[in-house]
Amino acid sequence: MDCILHHFDISPFAEKVRLVFGLKGLAWQSVQIPVVMPKPDLVALTGGYRKTPVLQIGADIYCDTQRIAVELEQRYPARTLFPQGSKGLCLALANWSDAAFFQPGAGLSMGTNADLPEAILRDRREFFNFIDFAALPDELPHLYARFKAQLQLLETMLADGRDYLLGGQPSWADILGYFPVWMCRGNIRGGDTLLAAFPRVLAWEPRIAGLGHGERSELDAEAALASAREQHSIAEVLVLGEAVPGLAAGMPVAVTPEDYGAVPVAGELVRLTHEDIAVRRTDPRAGEVVVHFPRVGYRVEKA
Ligand SMILES: N[C@@H](CCC(=O)N[C@@H](CS)C(=O)NCC(=O)O)C(=O)O
Structure with missing residues (x-):
């Protein structure tokens, strides 16, 4: 289970996640993405989301530092991010x-x-x-x-x-x-x-x-795309009926940040809870991936 962080070194939001790797003492792989658009390799994984950073674990793609923090905490609970x-x-x-x-x-x-x-x-x-x-x-x-x-x-x-x-x-x-x-x-x-x-x-x-950045090694974008293609998402399907009326698992939806960089990501709904949203999409370069977002700060609607 390799953590691949798509980021660039001067990104303050990426610094948050690098510090989580440090706090938890994790090894991770770093893919440098362009500082400005276009970002073809990143967007092949996310389906349009362009912000920095994005965490990839196999064929699961986690957008937004809030979603990334929660995922890292769930997979690596030791040295918790959320004490007491x-x-x-x-x-x-x-x-x-x-x-x-x-x-x-x-x-x-x-x-x-x-x-x-x-x-x-x-x-x-x-x-x-x-x-x-x-x-x-x-x-x-x-x-x-x-x-x-x-x-x-x-x-x-x-x-x-x-x-x-x-x-x-x-x-x-x-x-x-x-x-x-x-x-x-x-x-x-x-x-x-x-x-x-x-x-x-x-x-x-x-x-x-001083928390540091954990143990970082470099990876190129092609290898990250291959890692997505060769693996399967581990996301469990869960769509709460009351979360957004009219939406059900498998429906085509679009997920869009409510603030800046509001590019919609289209896919089939996999998860919609009060905590997270996820969609499944197929990309010619990345294969079948599931793209995850936090619930807070994102709008989901029928595509
Ligand atoms: N809500 C997002 C915000 C991320 C964000 O705004 N990142 C900045 C970089 S620090 C960004 O995307 N800049 C434009 C870009 O990288 O293309 C998160 O928490 O990850």
Whole structure:
């Protein structure tokens, strides 16, 4: 059972998953995907989903860091991501980290990082619909203020001197709180100075970075596609009747992110619960695969 992560090294969302490998001490294979569209090898696996990262285990393709975290926890429960029954709380926290915290950070990175190649800026202008690129120069002071307010929340979470956000053990909550900080270093003008104003965050940051990335080895995209073709999905069919009225197992559906990068993925419905969605699709290069999404943040409807 090999974990293959499709990602690129400067992706903050991918850093979340690399840290999960570190926290759990896992070996994994790394496939580098393009930083901008087109991404033909990735899309052959996902059926259209283009965001970074994507986890592949055999013929099961997991989209979105929330779904990836839950899957890794289920398959590798040792060194839990959710200590002391914190799974629900940790998953709910993503609405904070991925939107309130990450989005002003991404705006600042787009607006102040002079090293960003033009190709990335061009691609993200279309992609990040939460950034008003025309107004960006004037928005920068507000984005700095919003980002600092989120850093202050982290500082407050750590105010009693605890080592990790939930106490004595690292968790998914730490990884969620950390990834915008990771992005801030080196990607936002004045980022180091911003962080220097938050001493508890500064002391906690190397603890999370120190989780490391587990044991990484490189793989090329063709080998990953072959791995999908040669294996079978282990997904169990489960469609809750009450989840979305009118949908049943085997129906053709489309699954689309509710936020940015809203490319629909079409397939036959395999799973629809209050926690996850999955569709089966056949691709000339990837063979028959099942593509998985979290329930939260995705829309599913008849194709
Ligand atoms: N909800 C997604 C968001 C992922 C995301 O926005 N990733 C960024 C990279 S850090 C992205 O996809 N950028 C555009 C791209 O890679 O094509 C998740 O949690 O995985």
